Amino acid sequence: MTLNIVQIPAGAGSNFAYLVFCPQRLRGVAIDPSFAADAVLSAAAERGVQIEVVANTHGHHDHTAGNAVLLAATGAKLAAHRSDIPSADLPLIEGSLLPVGDSQIDVLHTPGHTPGGLVFVTDTAVITGDTLFVTRCGRADLAGSDVNQLYDSLQRLKQLPPATLVYPGHDYGPRPVSTIGDECHTNPYLLCADRESFIHLRLS
């Protein structure tokens, strides 16, 4: 069962929030509600979707700002990596599965931008938070960042099937959605020949 993904612009920082739902069972997961909790609730209501889980790709405020409103409105549980969000109800780690109606989201632990960074993989797409953007990647110069880990995490994302849709955490590129194949061919951070050149590009 293919999961539906609704991309929702959120806030002045060009964030994206996401509603991922099973069209058959109408159960959903809200990912990074950001500053768009009301828009996420409206997107769910318009489709008759019940939000059962709020999940965060990482703990930065611009991604988590809408958590409290959404959790209170839906009674959902909060799912995240506890390295970033110690209070998460559902601690997610590498290999965790998030059930969504008749389908599921696979969780990859992709540290580097933050220690507890996650990406969420569906049957057709990956929601990449601040690990991978369209033609760019996340910062590695922040508190908790690790540029070596970010390199390793991006190498893992390159291994996903080329047709996998890329839904980023910010609208920083020339288009809001890409594919792993397109990013492998055009994203300068994925085209780096080796770790050293990536570190130089990312931190320069």
Ligand SMILES: [Fe+2]
């Ligand atoms: Fe971030």
